[in-house]
Amino acid sequence: MLQSYHRVCIEKKLKSKKAGGVILLEYFKKRKAWKQEISEQVKKDRAKRKERKQEISVLPEAEKKAAMNSDKLLRKEQKQQRKEELKSLSRKERKARKKEIKMYKKIKNRPRRIAGWSAAAILLLIVGVTLGPTALSAVENMTGKHINIDTTSAEAVKAREAADAISEEIANEGIVLLKNENNSLPLADKKLNIFGSNAFSFKYGGGGSGGADQTRAVPLFDALESAGIQYNQELYDYYASLPELEGAAGEADAGFVQVVKGMLGGAETAGEPDVSDAALAQAKEYSENAMIIIQSDSVEASDVSSDQLKLSEEMHALIEKVAETFSNVTIVVNAGNTLELGVVEEFPSIQSVLWVGTPGPFGTVSLAKVLSGELNPSGRITDTYVYDVGSAPASENFGDYRYENLDKAYLNYEEGIYVGYRFYETYYQGNEEGYKETVQFPFGSGLSYTTFDWNITEQQLNNESIQLQVEVTNTGEVTGKDVVQVYYSAPYTQGGIEKSAINLASFSKTQLLEPGETEVVTINFDTRDMASYDMKNENYILESGTYQIKLGKNVHEIDSTLDFELADDIVYETDADTGTEYKNRFTESENELTVLSRNDWEGTYPSDEDDSKIASDKVIERVQGHEFHDDVEMPVTGAENGLKLEDLKELDHDDPKWDEFLDQLTVDQMIEYVTEGAYHTGAIDELGIPNTVLMDGPAGFNFFFKKFEAGAYPSEIVIASTWNHELAYEMGEVVGKEAKAYGIHGWYAPALNIHRSAQGGRNFEYMSEDPVLNGMIGANLSKGSEDQGVIVFMKHFIMNEQETNARSGMLVWSNEQAMRELHLRPFEITVKEAGVTGAMSSFSYIDGKWANPALLNGMLREEWGFEGVVSSDAVFGFMEPQKAITSGNDLMLDILSVPNNQKQLEEAYANHPEAITAGLRNSMHNSLFATLQTYLFD
Template sequence: MIKQEIKKLAVQQAKKDAGNKQLKKESTAKYKAEIKASDNKLDKKRLKKEFKYYKKEVNKKVRYMAWTLVAVVFVILAVQFGPLVKSLLHATGASDITMDSSTPEGQAALKNGDHISLEIAKEGIVLMKNEDDSLPLNNEKINVFGLAPHVMRFGGGGSGNSDQSRKVSFFDSLDAKGIEYNKELAKFYSSNVKTGADNAGMLQMIKTMVLGETFDELENSKVSEQIIDNAKQYSNKALIFLSSSGSEASDMTVEQLQITQNKKDMIEMVASNFDDVTVIINAGNTLELGLLEDYPSIKSIVWVGTPGPYGALALADILKGNVNPSGRLVDTYAYDIRSNPASENFGDYKYDNLKKAFINYQEGIYVGYRYYETRYAKDEETYNKVVQYPFGYGLSYTDFQWEVVNSSFNEETISVDVKVTNNGLVAGKDVVQLYFNAPYIDGGLEKSETVLGDFTKTNLLEPNESEIVTLSFSVRDMASYDTSREAYILDAGNYKIRVATNVHETFESIDYTVNETVEYKTNSKTNVAYANQFEDAKGDIQYLLRSDWDGTYPSDKDISHTAPDSLLETIDKLDVIEGLELPELNQEVTLKLEDLKGLDYDDPKWNEFLNQFTLDELMDFVTNGAYKTIGIERLGIEQKLLMDGPAGFSYVFKKYEAAAYPTEIVVASTWNKDLAYLLGEAAGKEAVAYGIDGWYAPAMNIHRTPLGGRNFEYFSEDPYLSGIMSAEITKGAQDQGVIVFIKHFAMNDQETNARSGIVLWADEQAIREIYLKPFEITVKESEPKAAMSSFSYIGPKWAGEHTGLLNNILREEWGFDGFVSSDAVFGFMSADRAVVSGNDLMLDIMSPHKNKKALKKAYKENPAFIVKGLQDSVHNILYTFVNFQKN
């Protein structure tokens, strides 16, 4: 035990010092001095052991960093010069992707995208606190403290980032809007900035993955009393930033979402010297903000998230009062970010008898507000100690009055009309939210105390102006999935329909009675019968029960790290279909792809066309799908260009110019469906101008905990809000003729171990009601033509080889008629398993030759089965291509 504690201390210090030569030098000198100075043999022995562990750990960390950088350099060199040039340049498209925005069409699309980006940033900013009319500034001068305002976070790392080359800094934005600030103070902090926020896509991802979040505030000892005195003479108003960045490939630590000691010291220094302090929250993850309540001088708090290149301009407009904030939070802000049950099973868990990591989704359906609002439904006092800001919360510079003018309830639809009147002195927009509370039967189906049913945002209302808005949802949306009956069940009883300002504060509640329990056995859109698809993903796990919070609350203390025999026996095992007839390939070419345009999917001519392929052509087509599909001239098949990412087109292999948008968490925070559509439309127009055929977006995985490294890239903790915003973006882009890849399907909710194929154990009710729901809504509302499968294993099956997920649910139950691509291919993602399970295309940058080799091996073992899978996949892809062309 003592040895473990010594090692723990050394490892903590080593991780802190790795990558920083000065810190490493200081720590080494400190250890040596303490060893030399110690007269106690036991202490000296302990210090020597700790120093030994320290050197070992810091060297390991540095070696890891070095090899990671070597790997990155190797990839870059391989792109430019390596022996993999043929397949690699095809996959990346680096040889001929231009994405030229200099044309008149490109410039018009870029200008439109920039305009939409600014509008989203303006409406996505959330006013969280505003005592004594602290904001707007009313021409008051401000002191801006800290390093963070000089390195404002505009986006995140990885594919969710975008071109930030035209970003406007915070201080340039203040100048542009005529806000006076203490330039001497700004100059002092600017001179102390050592590193900026990269916002550089792949570089930010690699940096965060290797080093973690390294930015911190300046020590107070470096801020002289004279600087403080001069600032106090300049103005009694001060402003500080609290920031944090996230990135693909790396999750956040608890410490990164807490206020560091340097930041605490800065808050203390500013709050104790100024009467009116504004705090800006510049982060894509929820932070712990309870400390801010300890300072009465902190009058206002503004959340900007990661707001895109024009986010600082939008913030300046709100500080100035040119724009009235109308955003609402899309996550619960808890005083302790670990207070949600999902945090008990989030992070690094590995099997000791299988080269896989795993996560137990023991919290079931109780994610985000579904937990807080249910657990503390009858305990307001405790709720207020746990939750600081509820889901859907946000303030305004004006006052709104609501009146429910009509409610129409029947067996099919819930509909409420609300009259919203601006009773204040300035124009503004308001958000009306509609929730339902379903009756819970003790010991019955798990149910959240309340669930978001619909929402809407008003138009800009001038003082004394009114607008009537309508909110509605289907009665069957209030049903819960019952695995024992393989149906959605609407229990008999009394339902509360709540018109609310946020999830916790009700304006008016209306009763709705269901006299007899209703069982929905089939999908309302397709009439396909529901059936359990994830029974093998449940595992031997106790899930959280509403009837026994304490007894079933998740814990990772006693979980087994031994993979069960059922997993060892079934992981990646395919049920091969025997007795299939082997098609005779390489038939004479009598049909070109264009000849099939407009034909039904099942038209016999498709079989004729697919039999014209050679086996190599089929294999090459499905394995070479990264950023650019292959063309086959003799069959009339053209290449298609497919690009990332959710916050604007993203490409890590070449610089280009494209519009950049606020990240999806900010898009969702607008609660504005029309703006989401306009984002998709703007991206679609750009795609047409740049020659892009497909867009890897939107991303709609769930903020399962505040620690998710890509939470900035996803919309919300709530599946309905996520699904509606995704559906609108999808409609906007596809209306321009662009193929949209909804992603990551499904359950890509953490980054740790994701790229090694993490095994997820989850209950089917939670899978359907939480993690699949955004995708289901998007398919239902906007009919996307493509999807991207995730890295995750749902039980024993990788998402890209899960026929229950991709065929039985996505295609049959929901009626999806497009094609599915994998996410970026890693070693566990095999084309031979994918193409026979509903995953049609491999986003494979480095290893298409390996996937083709796997297909050849599988073909030798079962040729008819593999050819059928290949033809089905190519059929799905080309059916979409030929029938969904740009205008």
Template sequence: MLDYFKKKRADKKQLVLKVREDQAKLRERKKEIAAMPEAERKAAIEQDRVMQQEQKQQRTIEMKAMSRKERKAAKKEAKRYKKIKNRPWRITGWSIIAAAVVLLFAQIGPTALNIFDALSGKHITAVTDSPEAIAARAHGEKVAEEIANEGIVLLKNEAKHLPLQDKKVNVFGIDALTLRYGGGGSGAGDTSRAVTLFDGFKNAGISYNPELYALYQEVGKEAGVNTGESVGFIQVVKGMLGSTSADEPNVDYLTADVIAQAKTYSENAVIVIASESVEASDATVEQLRLTDNKRALIDKVAKSFDNVTIVINAGNALELGFVEEYESIKSVLWIGTPGPYGANALGNIMAGNINPSGRITDTYVYDNTTAPASENFGDYDYSNLDYSFLNYQEGIYVGYRFYETYYAGNEAGYQETVLYPYGYGLSYTDFDWKVVNHKLSKDKVELQVEVKNVGDMAGKDVVQVYYSAPYIPGGIEKSAIEMATFAKTSLLEPGQSEMLTLTFDTREMASYDMETEEAYVLDPGTYTIKVARNVHDIVESFNLELTDKMVFEKDEDTGTAYKNQFELAEGELTYLSRNDWKGTYPSDDNISYEAPQYVLDAFSQEIKDSNLEMPVFGADNGLMLEDLKGLAFDDPKWDAFLDQFTLEEMFEYVANGAYHTMAVERLGVPKTLLMDGPAGFSYFFKPVTAASYPSEVVIASTWNKDLAYRMGEAVGKEARAYGIQGWYAPGMNIHRTAQGGRNFEYFSEDPVLSGKIAAAMINGAQDQGIITFMKHFALNDQETNARSGNLIWANEQAIREIYLKPFEITVKESKPLGAMSSFSIIGTKWAGANSVLLNDILRKEWGFDGFVSSDAVFGFMKAPDAVVAGNDLMLDIMSASTNEKRLKEAYEKDPSGIANGVRTSVHHVLYTILRTYLFES
């Protein structure tokens, strides 16, 4: 095997020499031409061009005359030659980035101080080496591995191939060398203590072929696989530029001798298929499919071995139809992005030390372009406005809501399209279910389900409950089936039973009527309650008859009347309807790239004087922040306290909100430290030692609210030990398509699962006295153009039922103290400057009483627009001084509006800080 690589290195050395010779000749020729008179120079250039063209044609003729094998080798050598030749440009690319940063510093003057502060991370004061911190981190790492244990999903297990009887495996593919523990960007945790795939196998008692492993070390090295972790600024740039996974190399190295040796070692083969996701970059459809080289690898191994296990290491839903094409692919395990201890979990599941109990949180289809949302996903720019746009024409038909509705009554079509339904997952044991009691009324649905382990191995099971509501053609759009609730059992030994009680309010089956009632409505008819193993596998159904139409006109918790709030975001679009699939199916063929006049007008509005009562500034009332502890938000004492701030202090406070809030010592206002990220504490520009967890898609795949609570609790304990008061998590946007760059960082395609898991995490963290920031509020479901300004067009029903629903569930069930507004421009209003979203919906309709931070600030996100609309802090890394200046300029035009805005923002933040562990008795 090693002789193969000696030859490759020798060949590469020869290629390098050839490139250098050719480049030297080219330099000499350029000098020769430069020395010629102008007329001769032009003729020489033309002569060289013609000669190059003739050489290219000659190479084409020669290639056609070659055998297939010779032609393949020639193409491969040409590709390697080009790669070596272009290498200096790749190095130069990083030099250009570095130069651009230096130039930026020089141009923006004082703002550079903000940038240097951000890059140095000097305000990141977390203490991670105390005994308390070390203990909290160790606890968090145990919880992280438990999540991986329950989040891994068994998708296929023919002939009960798993757990392995023969604990020896051959591991194929360079993806096995560098597991993707998480995604890139703010959702990337600390992986400095990560367990490799091979160590995970060894820890579980599985042996791997050492000769094949040695071969792959050489293959990976040759392919340029970097097993080290980048940190600091380079990590940020890499994430933001959209780093992609390395492709498999050509499988020529898998010679007959290599395969023979591996088969002698074991008939078990493991292939890891990975796809990398990052913040700020979406996936193409092609990236979610097998490359030619990966296909060749699978084909080679699957035809050579009897027992093949495919391990899917990806946060996005890949196209996995290939697993049905080979009889030898006996088992498939989805591990998602499982955190630094995911390899231990994988090894233990394959060895049979742990029984898999995860369920997928997305619909897996043979072709991801069959999702209607994929028709309007990508890069769309206005021709007459310096913004991009995105049309959510699919309406409510996202994920399983489309497939289960469109293919209702067409099972053959469904099976041809859907590989694994939403909620699908297998176990090593079998469970019998018995619905021992059901109570269905116009107020409440209650089911008692007895789950019994009738197999021969201990395991956990998940009971899912769905409903189907009556659909009136031409009426309110409704999916043929929707999730209502779910529950997971404890670990059941063989023969052991557990009674699960699942309940939900009947009104939760209501649909939003945006046309007539502007309220939630239960139409009369039959509501079928379905106890299911997944969205398509129904175990038992019960009918609830409603004879009268029920209209819910106001929020039952706050009493706020419902009404259409997002009519301006509907745009001039036709939305998908099950009443006319063909006539309403999304398409960008006839899309308009010209923004209408009302949109242009919205972006050219001038600031006007609000004519509000001017607040007091600079008073001396002898109050400190702790004097306000326990008082209601509207207690008069708050006014006396806030009167003591100067206007300049308030400007600075709201503009400098990146990863911290500022101290105002004279008023007893402490500094707070706010940290990313959903998979454990992290910071873009500086490594942070902290427990690292599986990505949120894996947390949701556990379908275990108790485990999600324990994760939040563990993060909260770390926060207390480190001196952190706020956590920028959880991410709660929807997997609108499989292509979303941050799907790993979000839970699911379903809002109920997303909301329930998020609420549990927040309850766990906030019970430790920290602020959690549910994010990104809202409609931040694509990365392309998000940071340059993306206008989202969607109708009221879809906004409420799909994209706001997880946030609403979370506010009602966990009362989060923080929220992070998104980059998205909903209709014509950036989310952080959208009073309808932040005040009318979040605060008034749902009852949120914490504070709102922006996401990282980009040019279109302006502090004056934010503070008058309910966004309290600017997460401004680079341009805080610019936003302070903007506030002062806006104050000149609208003194009362800006003054009251910043005062309200400071009020929101301080009212929240008083409820953290900093002010515990």
């Protein structure tokens, strides 16, 4: 189906229905031939690569490595040559060539999707092929028949009012001022021209589980008017009358429909409409102030290409026109993904850049107040903004990769620990010119309408802890807040353990400071937090040498540095909280990765061209096999001990009385309980086990299949951009109170995965590229909710940073150091700081296993001391319940195939009665322990 902008172009040329049919047919013929030509080229190139791989595979090891390095250099040269060729083309030729490149990449990396179906058709097919009780169960789950919540009571209304207040406060503190030349903001002249179609389709939040109720969202133009900003009504009318904007402000797809559309590849966005010379002239006469909003299009179930993170030709042309006409231009970044913003350096008239992310229903109000000067921005970005998103190592291994001999996709995390600033700050260490050519806005950047001075008044640096007291003074003329960021640099030995040149250690945000006012903030962290994981010796280590403790305005702009000398190595062999001995837990895959090393940047830089698409026998065995542990003693079932669940309140997880209670459960009861875990758990009245309601999502409660009114918050990336521990706790607290008002007992949030790449479809739903920032904000969100007696399901545990192929069961490969220091770290902080009682596992096969027991039992429960319930994410065919409950995954979040899962468990019980009964019993124990911590038992 042609997109709207194609239709408009064609309609202008049609003089009759007959003529229209001829033109349309010709359009399709040409496009089909063009795509076929590119497809043939893709096939030829694949064949060449395959032939070259075969040539290299038979070479001796030394020659093989030399050949691979030579090929890698050649590809790099060819890539640079293509860039230079593009620059030499005319705009029209460049546009056509870029379309060819985009189509080539799309065909080359095309995921295996069921093309052309609507969401409704898929839903009908799913239900249609699952006849009888399965179909009935699916319909009941999707209609939410078992979900009973009350959003209409006076208490619920009051809870939403509190939610709205905290939502606006987060939007206020999350907005980031990235550029403000000549103090162009706040606007001296409160008259503003707003260009571009995005102003009519402002993005308040994301979609899928990370979406929220936006029925109370404030339209941009209403917000501007309320803040005293006069927008150009004639320019508004000009845009509103364009056919391309028809329906732009309408409701977007959400929930299940949006996710399915994402799985099908999403929809192409319409091009940016041109602005007429007459409209420009009228706007010039109205005011010298102009604003343009730029956006990204990622959603749950659909990633974005690197091309989609660049400005479109049409948008660049619009910015160019506006920038050459007006003297004071503001660019607003309304996106959950990091975009390429080099355009703001092209035109001196682009005086200011504001990042708002996806700021919730009141984000437009915050934006308008910043423009008017009523609000002083205090947010900091949570990612590194670079001129070319393809310069990130992780971008080399992002997309659609499949084994030839195993019906699975895979993804290689060959970048190791060098994600985001960890790469750029390390790679360009000592090369400031190269850094500035690559990095536009460093991680942690953010400006203010005022200025602050820092003074370290006290410091304690020892082997146990690092503590600083920093005096922050507002030295400007405007009230504002500041963020003190503390980083560390550890001594690095060439060829030794991989270390980033700098790492975030902690941070603190001040209260609102009047001009001249001072606040002393205290920042402390454990010295062992600076330790690196040593895979060779299976421990953490602080190597002797000089540790630099750095106070930074951002990761690159360092205000002051303190040296901490460590005379001898300090080795940590056990977990500080549980005493569990450290060991490598994810080494059984035998997957050969070339992991990026600062010891040899060029020789280890990631490349998907070097991938082996042949899964080893051991990988196949790990994916398909499962160890049931039939040697366990058969647990007692169906006993009559007269205990109710409430009798176990206040007891420890390992109290012997739990055995007496669990002995009363029957196998049938347990099977039913764990398989019907989608958005609720069922009641077992005779044992005093209540029904619970479990709801999405990170930006406010929502249910995929049924809308209801609820509080709506900014997306998690904006929550993190506040850099405010207390505000995160307050949001969690308000969410918890709202849950109690509605009758909800569990919250599928927060989402703690990192921004591995700018292309991630759920980057709006995740917080940042840094694990410590994620963990600290996530822990406070979680603690706020858990303190209200609401289970938090931190998710997605772990390595769920790509949407392409995620729902088909993707094998994710990494090394243990990167897993521990980056991907596990946010979850570890949240478990230990917030005492969470819930987690949601990811779709990913970790170390060759979905529901990996080394992850869910070994790392989560044994090493970290987690006590609570683990739910699966939405169940797909590869997620087998008998493997889940014997590996540490307790509940199946299943909406479509509950009877089928029950049948699988019954069949597994017939073959492995002891193992299945023990697994079910553990799952019930974990689930019910978490339920006992809820407000149901206050």
